[in-house]
Amino acid sequence: MPRVIGRVGAILLLLVLTACSAGPSDRPAVAYRGEEQPGTGSPGTSEPRTVPPLGPSSRDALDWSDCTEATRRELPPGGPSGDVRFSCTHLLTSLDPPGAVRGGTTxxxxxxxGSGDVPLVVVNDVRGEPGTVFAARLASELPEEVLREFRIIGMDRRGTGDSDPANCVPEREREDILRFDTRASDDSTLDELLESVRTASQKCLLELERRAQAYDTRHTADDLEELRLRLGVPRLHAIGRGEGSRVLSVYARDHPDAVGRMVLDGAPDPTLRTQAQLKRRAESAERTFDVFAEDCVNSGGCPLGDSPRERLDALIERTRERSLPTGGAPLTSGELTRAVLHGLGDRQNWPRLGEAIAAAENGEGGPLAEFVRNSEAGADRLGQRMVTRCNDTMLRLPPERAADTAEEWVNSGPLFGGVFAQRLIRCSAWPRPQQALPSPGNVQLPRIPVIATENDPLTPATGSENAAAALSNGSTVNWLGSGHGALGRSECVTGLVSDFLVSGEPPPRDAACPA
Structure with a gap:
């Protein structure tokens, strides 16, 4: 039986493979564990290549219209080139799953x-940018052969982006929750957060009424099936990032015969309950900051000197006493911490993040505020996220346990433990869903690659590896880099995914791509 190599061994093997290449290649070298070669089954087996065909072309029944200029205004500088055109439309779908009593539409x-005839749907996290914006940005990062073969379609999940809104959290409570001190761990202070959460939950339940339970992963998976039918294709080819990967996992379980070529770019751990998942995410965020700090120091001229962690820790403590001016609302310590967490999600933003932290040390909070306030701008994104996340978990943290949990998590994760502990608290007053999210089960599926990023502040690599193992035919692609999501950021990962989507060539199992 071949020995399975670890990540360090994978890097060494990568160097050997690169050195021994017979000639030039269009793709970066890839290391793999064991003896499986690309396009084959597992070692010692006769597993066939179970990759669905692409066709036929879409028989689209949706009414699209050009939205190129409006989309470009929403994208950051350096987005898609001028020859990429965008079109937009809306999908009308039932608030209830197929077969249930209809309770309205959304x-x-x-x-x-893209110019291809085959739809490729992308599903983003419920946090961060809407799915349509994510798809437009992804169009600038994928190889041209993907854009020629596919028509990339992004969907704003229920209540997000330009979909029918779920604006339900009053502005006062929204500000209180988002700006709350992430290091608070005493009963009297956390009672203030619990009161804001209680009021926000009550307002959302009154505003949304029976729709309140219709914002979750399960209903989003049903929306994808409605989209597939309206696109007129027998299989759904799709990419999911972060929590969007969980949507595709639920879809695959419920509609296995309609699964096409799917890629999960960072997937939540299906083997852990919500509290353990969030604790693991806090630990991953702490490790990612340490990688950021090391990268900053090693780059030479780091604006945070030789001790970025100590400097950020001291900055957070000072800001707990006195918020920072920004040119708008002052930046609180809670916002500051969440801004750094947002900045860690994109490796390309790390130099700007270091400069923003240094500016905050000098009393200017505006550059750091941009990281978090841009992601919160516009509609009530807190309500959208909170309702969806609370509908996705059965866990309700009793109020009397809030202080002990917060103290434990802040002690074990001084920078970000409190951020994730407060996500538990946000669901304390929300009704429990009628049923838990389904597990992947033993449904037979085609090959589904799952990308695990070594230093992901939001989706730990171990969780993605467990998600791949839970699928009947999942395989892991390990990116040894940093940030939230590898597709479009790692040339190696992007090449493997492109080969899989366009040519049906699955990545080798347990492939490892360099940072």
């Missing part, structure tokens, strides 16, 4: 890019 915003 509109979901869609955006398409």
């Amino acid at each position: 509109r979901l915003a869609l955006l398409a890019a």
Whole structure:
């Protein structure tokens, strides 16, 4: 039986493979564990290549219209080139799953890019940028052969982006929750957060009424099936990032015969309950900051000197006493901490993040505020996220346990433990869902690659590896880099995914791509 090599061994093997290449290659070298070669089954087996065909072309029944200029205004500088055009439309879908008593409809915003005839749907996290914006940005990062073969379609999940809104958290409570001190761990202070959460939950339940339970991963998976039917294709080819990967996992379980070529770019751990998942995410965020700090110091001229962690820790403590001016609302310590967490999600932003932390040390909070306030701007994104996340978990942290939990997590994760502990608290007053999210089960599926990023502040690599193992035919692609999501950021990962999507060539099992 071949020995399975670890990540360090994978890097060494990567160097050997690169050195022994017979000639030039269009793709970066890839290391793999064991003896499996690309396109084959597991070592010692006769597993066939179970990759679904692409066709036929879409028989689209949706009414698209050009939205290129409006989309470009939403994208950051350096986005898609001028020859990439965008079109937009809305999908009308039932608030209840197929077969249930219909309780009204909701509109979901869609955006398409690319010239291919085959739809490739992308599903983003419920946090961060809407799915349509994510799809438009991804169009600038994927190889041209993907854009020629596919029409990339992004969907704003229920209540997010330009879909029918779920604006339900009053502004006062929204500000209180988002700006709350992430290091608070005493009963009297946390009672203030619990009161804000209680009021926000009550307002959302009154505003949304029976729709309140219709914002979750299970209903989003049903929306994808409605989209597939309206696109007129027998299989759903799709990419999911972060929590969007969980949507695709639920879809695959419920509609196994409709699963096409799917890629999960960072997937939540299906083997852990919510509290353990969030604790693991806090630990991953702490490790990612240490990688950021090391990268800053090693780059030479780090604006945070030789001890970025100590400097950020001291900055957070000072800001707990006195918020920082920004040119707008002062930046609180809670916002500051969440801004750093947002900044860690994109490796390309790390130099700017270091400069923003240094500016905050000098009393200017504006550059750091941009990281978090841009992601919160516009509609009530807190309500959208909070309702969806609370509907996705059965866990309700009793109020009397809030202080002990917060203290434990802040002690074990001084920078980000409190951020994730407060996510538990946010669901304390929300009704429990009628049933838990389904596990992947033993449903037979085609090959589904799952990308695990070594230093992901939001989706730990071990969780993605467990998600791949839970699928009947999952395989892991390990990116040894940093940030939230590898697709479009790692040339090696992007090449493997492109080969899989376009040519049906699955990545070798347990492939390892360099940082």
